[in-house]
Amino acid sequence: MDVRTCKSCKRIFNYLSGPIICPSCVEKLEEKFKEVKDYIRANPHASLQDVSEANEVSVKQLKTWVREERLKFSDDSQVGIECMNCGAMIKFGKYCDACKGKMINTLNHAVEQPQPVKVEPKKSDGNRMRFLDS
Numbered sequence: 001m002d003v004r005t006c007k008s009c010k011r012i013f014n015y016l017s018g019p020i021i022c023p024s025c026v027e028k029l030e031e032k033f034k035e036v037k038d039y040i041r042a043n044p045h046a047s048l049q050d051v052s053e054a055n056e057v058s059v060k061q062l063k064t065w066v067r068e069e070r071l072k073f074s075d076d077s078q079v080g081i082e083c084m085n086c087g088a089m090i091k092f093g094k095y096c097d098a099c100k101g102k103m104i105n106t107l108n109h110a111v112e113q114p115q116p117v118k119v120e121p122k123k124s125d126g127n128r129m130r131f132l133d134s
């Protein structure tokens with residue numbers, strides 16, 4: 001049994017997995033999330049600050065939901081969240097499309113081409129270089 005202190009209400013609970021938040025706070029947070037969703041639906045141009053104040057949710061929590069892609073800013077919204085890589089404004093998630101694209105490329109690159117390891121010493125390179133026989 002894994003007993004932890006809830007990050008939100010400081011009560012002790014049996015921890016299972018995910019964020020260190022007790023079941024009753026998870027429930028409360030889900031309720032909040034629904035409220036926020038409804039609020040955003042009714043007020044598509046509300047800023048993070050507006051949503052935070054109207055629903056009594058911290059901006060940090062709102063951003064977490066946006067990062068988790070559970071919330072997103074409307075496409076014509078003037079506000080957004082920063083790409084965690086380049087700081088460009090995005091509507092949801094962690095990275096902008098450009099960075100996502102770059103990351104996928106880098107990833108593919110890494111998979112396709114593992115760092116070449118020097119195995120064969122070069123043969124003769126004139127007089128300038130020599131390899132020592134071990």
Ligand SMILES: [Zn+2]
Pocket residue numbers: 006007008009010011021022023024025026
């Ligand atoms: Zn709690």
Ligand SMILES: [Zn+2]
Pocket residue numbers: 083084085086087088095096097098099100
């Ligand atoms: Zn970016």
